[in-house]
Amino acid sequence: MRQELVIGQGDNPAIIHLDKLNRHGLIAGATGTGKTVTLKVIAEQLSKAGIPVFLADVKGDLASIAEPGELSEKIMERVTKLQPEDFEPRAYPVELLDIFGANGVPVRTTISDMGPILLSRLLGLNETQEGIMNIAFKVADEKQLLLIDIKDLRAILNFVGDNATELRREYGNISKQSIGAILRGLLVIEEQGGDLFFGEPMFDIQDLLKTDAAGRGYVNILMANRLFMSPKLYSTFLLWFLSELYEQLPEVGDLDKPKIVFFFDEAHVLFQDVPDVLEEKIELIVRLIRSKGVGVYFVTQNPTDLPNDILSQLGNKVQHALRAFTPKEQKTVKAVAETFRQQEGEELEKKLTELKVGEALVSFLDPEGIPGYVQQVMIYPPESKMGILDPLVKEEKINRSLLYYKYSEAIDRESSYEQLQRLSEIKAIELEENEELAARDREKAEQLKQLEKERQKEQTQPKRSSSPRDSTMDRFTKNLMSQVGREVGRVISRGILGILKK
Numbered sequence: 001m002r003q004e005l006v007i008g009q010g011d012n013p014a015i016i017h018l019d020k021l022n023r024h025g026l027i028a029g030a031t032g033t034g035k036t037v038t039l040k041v042i043a044e045q046l047s048k049a050g051i052p053v054f055l056a057d058v059k060g061d062l063a064s065i066a067e068p069g070e071l072s073e074k075i076m077e078r079v080t081k082l083q084p085e086d087f088e089p090r091a092y093p094v095e096l097l098d099i100f101g102a103n104g105v106p107v108r109t110t111i112s113d114m115g116p117i118l119l120s121r122l123l124g125l126n127e128t129q130e131g132i133m134n135i136a137f138k139v140a141d142e143k144q145l146l147l148i149d150i151k152d153l154r155a156i157l158n159f160v161g162d163n164a165t166e167l168r169r170e171y172g173n174i175s176k177q178s179i180g181a182i183l184r185g186l187l188v189i190e191e192q193g194g195d196l197f198f199g200e201p202m203f204d205i206q207d208l209l210k211t212d213a214a215g216r217g218y219v220n221i222l223m224a225n226r227l228f229m230s231p232k233l234y235s236t237f238l239l240w241f242l243s244e245l246y247e248q249l250p251e252v253g254d255l256d257k258p259k260i261v262f263f264f265d266e267a268h269v270l271f272q273d274v275p276d277v278l279e280e281k282i283e284l285i286v287r288l289i290r291s292k293g294v295g296v297y298f299v300t301q302n303p304t305d306l307p308n309d310i311l312s313q314l315g316n317k318v319q320h321a322l323r324a325f326t327p328k329e330q331k332t333v334k335a336v337a338e339t340f341r342q343q344e345g346e347e348l349e350k351k352l353t354e355l356k357v358g359e360a361l362v363s364f365l366d367p368e369g370i371p372g373y374v375q376q377v378m379i380y381p382p383e384s385k386m387g388i389l390d391p392l393v394k395e396e397k398i399n400r401s402l403l404y405y406k407y408s409e410a411i412d413r414e415s416s417y418e419q420l421q422r423l424s425e426i427k428a429i430e431l432e433e434n435e436e437l438a439a440r441d442r443e444k445a446e447q448l449k450q451l452e453k454e455r456q457k458e459q460t461q462p463k464r465s466s467s468p469r470d471s472t473m474d475r476f477t478k479n480l481m482s483q484v485g486r487e488v489g490r491v492i493s494r495g496i497l498g499i500l501k502k
Helices: 018-023 035-048 073-082 111-123 127-142 150-162 164-171 176-197 231-248 267-271 276-292 327-337 348-354 391-400 402-407 416-459 472-501
Strands: 004-009 013-017 025-028 053-057 094-098 219-223 260-265 294-300 316-319 359-363 375-379
Touching: 004 035, 004 359, 013 018, 013 375, 018 294, 018 316, 025 035, 035 053, 035 260, 035 294, 035 375, 053 231, 073 375, 094 391, 111 127, 111 150, 111 176, 111 231, 111 276, 127 150, 127 164, 127 176, 150 164, 150 176, 150 416, 176 231, 219 231, 231 260, 231 267, 231 276, 231 294, 260 267, 267 276, 267 294, 276 294, 327 348, 348 359, 391 402
Parallel strands: 025 294, 025 316, 053 219, 053 260, 094 219, 260 294
Antiparallel strands: 004 013, 004 375, 316 359, 359 375
C-alpha cells in the first residue's frame, strides 16, 4: 500500500506522507477558491489508504462523496492535464450523522460526559456562573446522581439553589441570580434542540474508526447545515468529538498512518469569544492528540483566524487564494506568505492574490518532518459527485447503517431528575408525618391539661370512700401519660435519625 497521498500537481506532485498526517494541517482560502474540493480530494485519498475520516458538512456539498462523480467536460479537461493515478468516478463508504436525527444517525452525548467547561462555553456563562456549574457537577458526583439530559441538569441546579445555605459553607457564595441565568440559558439550548442531543444512548467514538470490506476508511460526515445556524453549538459539539477521541484513544506514538483524521471546518468559530482557559485546553489537546494517532486539520477562510499557538502546530498547509482589497487584508496576505518556507526570490504575496480557483500554495512535511518548500499546484478533481447528495441515496445510507439501529431509539433511564424528585417526595411525606405527630401531641397535651384540671377539682371535694385500687380516672390518666411519652420519644428519634441520614 502507498505510504503517501498525492492531491495535486505543480512542478512536482503535491505529496502528503501518511506518517506525517498526525502533525496536523491547515486548509485555508477565501470563499469560492476551492477549499471544499481540496477537502473532498484529501478525504477520498485518506479513505483509499484505509484511514477513517471525520468531517462536518455545513453547506451540504460534502455528503455527495457517497455518490460517484460524473465525467463532465471540465473534469475531463483537468484529468487530462494533471493525469492523476488510478482516477475513475467512484463513491466512498460513508456514515451520515446528525445530532438532530433528521438527516443521519442520531448523535447524542450526556450532560456528565460533556462536562462543566464545555457546557459553560455552550451557554456563554461568565466566571461566576461557570463556578456554580462546577459546584453542581461536584454535588452530583458526591451524591452519585446521574446527569444525562437537560432536565437532570436543571434538577441539580435547582437542588443546589434550594440548599445554597448548607453548600455555601464548603463551596462559597451561591447566587440564586446566577442559577437563574444558567437555567434561562438551558431553555435557549433546549429550544435549539438540546432535548435531542443530550441523552442516551451516547455516541461511542469507537464507531468512527471503521473500514469497509475493501479496506477503505469510512468518511464520517456530521450533517451540520442546521447545526451551523448556532455557531457556538456547532463548535462546542465538534470540540466534544475531538476531546472524546483524545480521552478514549490510547497512546500509540507515531504510526505508519493515523487512526483517523479530523477536519474542523469553519474553524474560526471555535475561537470567537473563547475564554483564555478554554483556548489553552484546545491548544493542549491539539498538541497531545498526535500521540493518540489522530490528525487534526483546520479549514478556514483566513489563517489569522486561528491563534498562533495552534498555527505553530500545523505542519501541512494548503493555501488557496486570498483577497487583498483593504490595508488590513494586505497585511494578512503578507503575514500568511511569511509562514511558508520559500525559495529565494519567491513572490508569494503576489501569488496568493492571483491564484485561480482550484489552485493552491502547498507545503507539506518531508519524510524527516521538515517543512517542504512552498509550491504552486493545481488540485486534482474529486472522483465523487460534486454538488448535493441525492435525497434517496441519503435515506438509503441512513437506513442501511448498522449505527442507525444502535442509536435511533432514545433511552430515558432513571437519573438525577427522577432521583431528586423522589427525594423531594420522601421529604414531603416526612414533613407531613411530623406535622401530624406534632398535632396529635398538641391534642393529647390539651387533653392531659384538661384532665389535670378535673383531678385538681376532685381533690378539693370531700372523699366518699377509699379504695386500694386506682380509680378509673387515675388509670386513664396513667395510660394517657404513657402514650404521650412514647409519641414524644418517637418524634425525637425520627428527628435525630433524619439529621444523621442527612
